[in-house]
Amino acid sequence: MDRLPLELPSSLRQEFKSPFGPVYTDVTQFLTDAGRPIIAVGDIVTYHLQTVDYTPAVAVIDGQTKRESVDETVKAALSKHNKRIDVENQPGTISIALLEALQTAVETPESVMIVVDGEEDLATLPAVLVARPGGTVVYGQPDQGMVRIAVTPETKITMSRLLKRMDGDAAAAFDRLGVDRSGDKK
Structure with a gap:
């Protein structure tokens, strides 16, 4: 298993609620408002x-929604992607592989x-950091809908600050992403 550079401490969990x-809740309206490229985090959002x-442009999935396996319709639809990268990422962490x-x-x-293989819930943080300014990261908010994060210098700073507060080697995470501590490309 990959060394885990970052783990979500319990003291930080509330900030993700x-x-x-x-x-x-309307996909068409979301697409109208979203900048490109779009990075989707979550099976249901991608579906x-x-x-x-x-x-x-990028989808990050784990075969689950609300800690349960997605249904066969969703699995079948998501299996049709051309290029695929498989990674391990334990719940509550951000792995080097991710x-x-x-x-x-x-x-x-x-x-x-x-x-x-594991959990993709925290992938939103590094996704914003590697995303192109002007793009969008979208993730699912359970029982509410899709959350649109416009990729701006401000959202990169917000995600960078959260990443720095996680337990583990934040410097290694920034290096692996090819970004500096503010989320700007090196």
Whole structure:
């Protein structure tokens, strides 16, 4: 198993309860408002994008929603991605493999699906850090909808600050992502 550079401390969990951006229940409206490219974190969010024939530049999935396996319809729809990267990432952590996969995926011209063995819930933080300014990271907020994070210098700083507060080697995480501590590309 990969060495885990970062782990979410219990003292930081509350900061992830509220959405980091506007919440959408209408996929079409989300796509109208979202900058490109789009990085989707979560099976259901990715599935909803695909139901309107939109494939995100990067999708990060783990085969689960609300700690339960996604249904067969969702699994089947998500299995049709061309390029796939498989990684391990334990719950409540951000692994080196996940960081490297995100960094590789955003530099790949075709759409990439990162399939996580474990949990992808915290992938939103590094996704914002590696995303192109003007782009969007979207993730699911349980029982509410899709959360749109516009990738701006401000959102990169917010995610960078959260990442620094996690237990583990934040400097190694920034290095693996190819960004400095403010979230800017090196």
